[in-house]
Amino acid sequence: MSQTPWLLILALGILLPSVFLFLAKALQTAGILKTEIAQRLSVVLSLAAAYFIFQEQFNQLKILGIALGIGAVLCILFSHRQSTGQGSQGMLYLGLVWVGYALIDVLLKYTTSLGLQFAVALNLMFVCALIISMGYLLIKYKSLGSMQNIGAGLLLGFLNFANIAFYVKAHMLLKDSPAIVFAGMNILVVVFGVIAGLVxxxxxxxxASTLGLLLGLTSVICLAYAMSA
Incomplete structure (x- = not known):
């Protein structure tokens, strides 16, 4: 336990529930469209980190795939335009969502360097997030909520845990190509969201959604070829 990365665990334990709160506030103050854009375009900061922090080399195919992917996300999001009021508070929460999701991406990528400590760190960060979330609820609402809320929270927590575990595993398998994982996840989430809406x-x-879907599929193909290039 002496080599357990407690600072990293604490940082992610605080960030994970905090970003969900920022997301909820952004939805209330800025609307779903702008919040989705802020969340998905956090990939731009993640890609910058892949280049400047993790020293990943970008070939032409990878750049093309990323550009097509960002275009796909924008097309799909703007196809669901809606008018919402947005003040300075909305902009603040959008900025926190944008930076927060990118920071989580970068810190999760860093956990791949822990080797066998990865599983321990992942479990501990979720325990830390649980304790902080429960403390927040007790301080603000004097209650943990109804059994229905607790059950729904546990289900979402399990799905989020599985999502992050597979996400970090992808970074471990593609340790020299973090940009592909960053971009691929964000692109595919939006593309599969559209497909789920259809089905x-x-x-x-x-x-615009059709164009976005085509761009997204083309982007994934480009990134897949970039992995083997």
Whole structure:
């Protein structure tokens, strides 16, 4: 336990629940569209970190795939435009979401250098996040909520844990290509979100969404080829 990265665990334990709170506040003050854009375009900061911090080399195919992916995300998001009021408070929470998600990406990438300590760190950061979240609820609301809320929270927590575990595993398998993991995750989340809307919720595919879907698929193909280049 002497080599356990406590500072990293504490940082992620604080960041994970904090960013969810910022996300909720951004949704309330700026609307879903701008919040989605801030969340997904945090990949720009993650990609900058891949280049400047993790010293990843970008070939033309990788740059093309990333550019197409960002274009796909913007097309899909702007196809669901809605008018919302947005003041300085909304801008503040959007900025916190943008920076917060990128910082989590970078710190999770760093956990891949821990080797066998990765599993220990992942479990401890979620325990830390749980303790901080419970403390926040008890201080602000004097209660942990109803059993229904607790059950829903546990389900979402389990899914989030699995998501982060697979995400970090992807970074471990592609340790020299963090940009592909950063971009691939954000692009595929949006693309699969559109597909889920079509299949399960019978949404109509708008022209901008169609273009975004095509750009997203092309982007994934480019990034896949970039991995083997």
């Amino acid at each position: 399960f919720f019978k949404e109509r595919l708008k022209p």
